[in-house]
Amino acid sequence: MPPQAALVNLSPAELSFLRSTLSQTPPLRLDVTKGPRDFRSMRAEYDVLPSANGSARIALEDGTEALVGVKAEVEKTPQTPVLGEQDDVDMSNGDEHSDGKGQGQNAWVQVGVDVPGFRDDDALPVFLASMLAESLLASGELKDRLYINRRFHWKLYIDILLLSPPLSYPLGLLSMTTHLALLTTHIPSLKSEKDEDPLFDDDWDAASPLYPKSTSKSSARDKPPVIILAIAVGPNIIFDPAKEELAVADAVLAIACTTSSSSSTGAKIVSIRTIDPPSHLTPPAVPNSMNSATGGTAPDSSAQALTMREMLATSGVWTPPRGGMKRGLVSQVTKMVVEKGGVAEEIIGALAGIETG
């Protein structure tokens, strides 16, 4: 059994108190100065690793800290046998295949996540790595940009390190750090032409950004995705939960989104996953009516205990939540994320601000 991530040791009474404060309107969060849509403050810097193509470090106020390095290496593309007419390697000046549209492969991006206290094959790092990788690959534009020519491509290694123990669920932090690192990643500019062996400009100032800045003001710049964590407590939706807030959540949703130039809304979704809320593992409380020490009567049989427990449902005594997430709630969360001026736009704008200013 792998160690549980960010399991808190709160008593049933504390859990019940936390839940009731979070489910009132407006919700009262653990940090009382924050509203349901506020994120924790952070310190961020980029280009911290001189030997990587792009890097970033973000530290949250609770002490969790993540470091991401992006490295690109030239790799040979395995040639697949082509049926029919075999076209020769192209050394001429024709400009077909030059943009690499639709040529990219999923294997060209490799994401590795290292969380202290977890083995590489534990559930948490595997889950984090696959969610980050699939949101990066969803649009297909990133992998097309890694295409050099028909014989060579860039292989992108994204290595994500959590420097502190996972004090809260680290998905949001890791994705924001990855976003910042990819935003500042530069790839040496190509000097060779067409299908020649690639030769690169050794001037670092001439390197082109992996996510190019848009030339015109009107079209939004293509950005790497960012993953936003949201929890539902009763009717309320709370973003960027702390560890204790996560422990009383009814449902947890991770939404990966990126800016969109085409649609009318502020962002588009590239991936959604539900996360098992840790509240399912919390111990149920024993009410006074079932405790002989507090004047109640202890149940005689297990069947009677079961019935008495089922009748407690709305009495405010802590019971771990059951079932899943209402469908209406899911669409409400996604709407809050993607709408114009929504959470996604806010986060992506804030991270872009770090890079430019």
Next chain:
Amino acid sequence: MATNMDRRRNNAPSGGTHAPVFARTLREPEYLQTLRPTRARGQNELRRIYLQTGIVPSASGSAYLEIPSSTSISSSTLIKPASSLKIVASIQGPKPLPRSAPFSPSLLLTTTVKFAPFATRQRRGYIRDSTERDLGVHLETALRGVIIGERWPKSGVEVVLTILEGDEDGWWGDAHASGSGWGLLNVLAGCITVASAAITDAGIDCVDMVCGGVAALVRNPDSKDGKDLIKILDPCPVEHRDIVAACAVGYLASRDEVTEIWMKGDVGSDPDALIEGATHASVGSLSVVKEVLLESLQAKFQKQIENSQGAQKRKAEDVEMTG
């Protein structure tokens, strides 16, 4: 792959194990395209589902799911045109945790999803790789919300799923399709359905039956510019060239809740339609699960019913004699 090597066995070569196609034997290059399978079903039509419970006698609950491919296999080629899905689920427990384990206030759920080495065109190793572990996490999320764990403190249950045949990520002729992971969504939906049937067979308390379903957005192959998208239920990735986005859900029909969503691809700004499509697909598989469970329950208690009827008859005769 080297890290995933099992050193206690003679391993097969780490490449694919598919039958070779000799380019020389093909007269014209377009011939291969004629082998591409196409979707014969309607947009909202699911594949047929075969389900049976109680197939592993030593397990406390078990089930077998099979979704056969709808396209008929042509005899002219060695390569199977479409893929199908075959999953076995078995439940061990609930059983007490070992003495060395720390106290747990609720049922500890362990999910293990493993592809058989021969399940897909690309051979899988004996040790679980990251996609299989990821599927295990998804399945655990889907089941954890359904099981009422607080009724079994200090105990654990193991859900073991073996995939005998898995859906492919795309047609074997499309190079770009391999590694895209669209087939995994179908596998997950199948895993959720079959695990839920096995858990019910094991008699573990649940709030509802959770069932898996998949919906996808694909580019319409008939359209001119390929821009317009159509929503299809239960996609077979082999039959579609361009899948834009897909979603698998674990759906509780009677509570109208989802315990698991796995959506990926270029969804756009409104994922509701895709989620709704996936829930429709899961309602389809729920109807099959319900029928099968009812059948197995009847078979299980047939003897008891007969015995009790026999007893009633004797009693009735007794009454007649005294009266």
